[in-house]
Amino acid sequence: MGLFSKMFKKDEKEDEKKIVFAKQTPTMEDAYKKAQDTFNYFWREVYWEYRRIIPAHDLSIVKIPFQQKFEEFDEPIVEHMWINEIEFDGENITGILMNTPNQLTNITNGDSVSIKLSEISDWMFSIGGKTHGGFTIQLLRSDMSEKERKNHDAAWGLDFGDYDAILVAYEQEKHPENLIEHPMSKNMVEKFREFLNNNPDEINAKDDLGYTMLHREAIAGNKAIIDVLKEFNVDFNARTNQGKTASDFAQDLNWEHLIPIFQK
Template identity: 35%
Template structure:
């Protein structure tokens, strides 16, 4: 997203080309807004859509090289934009309205969302409106039924109450534009600010949110980094999220932050890695006392399984050895206790191992090792007690 490859039409005006480049450069703010819209119980946006460039048959001289069409129900993975075609194609006859589509980010032509009738984004729309006469522009706006603002300026995101709107020129070419973009990158979304305490509470209550991958192979950290949600990323890191963990596309959170163009988040991730990512101290019951209790219980069980029979043999009495499954249970209980005592360190090491289905390689290896060890231990004790040596 930081490098812009643009699908353009031969003869397209410079104003439209600049508009497409600006839309790609600011798409991250659109995606941040959509990330919060998805969490709202009561939706705030009247519409959210992107305009994508569909490459047409280059051998047909009767049609343009690309057809630009609006797509809604947007999803984005940092590389590909998917959604549903909003309008009926004119030349791309293999598609029809409401068809699911998927295109690379480079095919993005424009983005726009509408809140309370006011348009945010719409760079190419502004380029077209700016070329219209006043009466033609009024007719265009009436047909849409939307407030596009003054031609020549773009509003990127809703401003907070009492704050001046985030207005930029279409080409993003002025010093004021660059300053405005830098300020907007460092300004947290209002919902991120308002939900900070709930996010912290949720991570304490459901720590599995930090380390569990979704069905697409992404951690919550990857999603929040891509969306530019600094407060949520900060909370995840404080609770032990691993910035080095890769998603299903092989991208770390650091790589996603750089690609998406969130320098403040990239710096935060870099600092976390440099400092070793000290996890936040839990305000609830710490896990290590539970872990120590499990270790003590497991050791007492193993004493009964191993030492008691050995002492009987050494005293010249007969002894029986418990079943293999008793040994497996005791060793697994000991393993869980040790993992609970180590807490965040185990989780960090776990996240650095490959994902195997719904499990991690470290989990599978630890369980397999514990079972094998318990089996061998039981076998050796049984041989000794029965006098097989």
């Protein structure tokens, strides 16, 4: 049985249902906010995962709220469910719904969905079975007994670690510098420089949405790569079709180590 199949098998969804229908307490709202504020780390990791020859992630998923109004209820029914195959343009997150709704009929497993970053309720990725993120899950784990947590983690087949020490970057305990720059960003510098030497037309090329490489690297927080682009006189003033500069994305996503680059 595959990991995803195990995670969302109907008779193993009780803990997941607690999150789907979790009461909107201040602590749960705080978990949502933490997930939104740290999503930049999730996307940076996924960005590099898409560029690995051999995948490293067990999963990379985002939780978002879906709602539907029913005549028999005064308030809309809201279910928080996971999406995968994540893409991110600096403002909007898209993916494919992994869950089967419990009550909603306006969305179904396998649908493509899009949501603003400010509306997500959680994110999580796992490498070698060790989870990162999962703020709503860790909040629920904090209220469980030791036995309940053990059963919960076994149902997922993952190591959730300490609910009071949520990880956001790979190996950040051993390498706190990973909180600033992803190791692959530094490791790819020479290959990237070689690529630009051989493909100078790509330096300021725009895609259909008006994004340049500088925009994409700024969204992913890759200072080492941006430093190389700077060597090749990349256009720091380039704007997307929506009028956004790379500096705008760096500030919006709170990449503090990038902001000084654009202020010079």
